[in-house]
């Protein structure tokens with residue numbers, strides 16, 4: 106049996122040490138619960154960082170993947186298969202964009218967006234290099250995605266990155282207007298900043314983004330990797346803010362656990378692409394597309410998006426009620442099933458105390474507890490999680506509150 110002690114010992118010898126993992130080995134999952142081999146159960150309010158949207162051990166997904174695996178898994182992009190266009194049609198209908206490029210991770214989707222933003226300007230015969238991004242942004246770990254990611258801690262060891270990126274404070278519309286010019290290839294924004302502490306972009310900033318892009322012709326890239334595809338109870342949060350991106354990155358929940366992501370393009374941008382400009386060996390293979398189809402059909406045809414909106418409204422009320430009982434909570438931010446609980450102190454001990462109580466959550470941006478539950482979570486399960494979270498916060502703040 107894979108015990109924690111021997112898995113940890115084996116990893117310490119063989120795995121690049123870049124992850125600070127929690128000391129748990131899960132053996133199986135069902136819905137919003139994960140179980141260790143010893144039978145301990147955990148309630149999952151983080152879903153593998155926003156990925157396991159259909160929960161764990163989903164029978165429909167499992168059957169579709171098994172059938173696909175026994176039929177055909179991968180043929181590469183040297184050949185056609187029918188599923189890419191099927192998945193793309195869903196994404197086009199949801200986003201209002203026109204074309205998709207499939208890849209395997211959020212960072213790769215961002216890379217494609219950055220490349221094709223520059224490709225667009227190259228095709229116009231008037232190359233533009235600059236990107237405008239936001240403070241507290243997170244767009245991924247590859248060189249391009251890292252270049253538009255704000256946190257120096259992630260960036261500094263890997264310098265020099267792709268040049269010509271200007272970071273703007275999320276609440277400073279004047280700084281945005283000053284940064285975006287006729288040299289700007291694209292503005293890139295997470296409509297709700299995820300890793301940066303679950304911070305929705307304000308309507309005022311969204312309006313300023315729209316105006317500055319209209320004024321200068323700069324393209325708009327929406328990074329919907331974490332907050333998109335129904336997680337807020339709407340298709341995309343950029344749409345809720347009245348933004349009409351030219352390019353969009355999606356990932357995480359798209360494959361419900363199978364690695365698949367996509368960059369989406371307006372026709373205006375897509376027309377600049379030529380054969381050979383970009384590619385991926387695995388991108389959009391049959392297994393990945395099958396998973397995406399199961400997820401997208403659940404989302405759009407079987408009521409999952411409406412379910413997220415309903416449970417999400419309950420979740421917000423439940424968390425705000427909890428916050429009113431806990432002076433250590435400074436703010437509750439989010440929408441649908443993406444929530445940040447901002448504390449007046451580091452959140453790491455709360456995450457640990459929650460784990461001891463059988464609740465899976467995580468910390469982001471030092472003081473923020475983040476919740477990204479599976480889309481299939483019920484209101485009762487969410488409240489069970491909130492009760493554990495409240496107990497975890499209380500135990501970590503006992504005797505130290507004002």
Ligand SMILES: Cc1ncc(COP(=O)(O)O)c(C=O)c1O
Pocket residue numbers: 209210211212213215243244245246295299300328329330331332356357
């Ligand atoms: C908003 C956003 N963009 C991009 C990424 C990168 O995605 P991946 O880890 O799949 O490369 C993430 C990952 O957390 C993300 O939250």
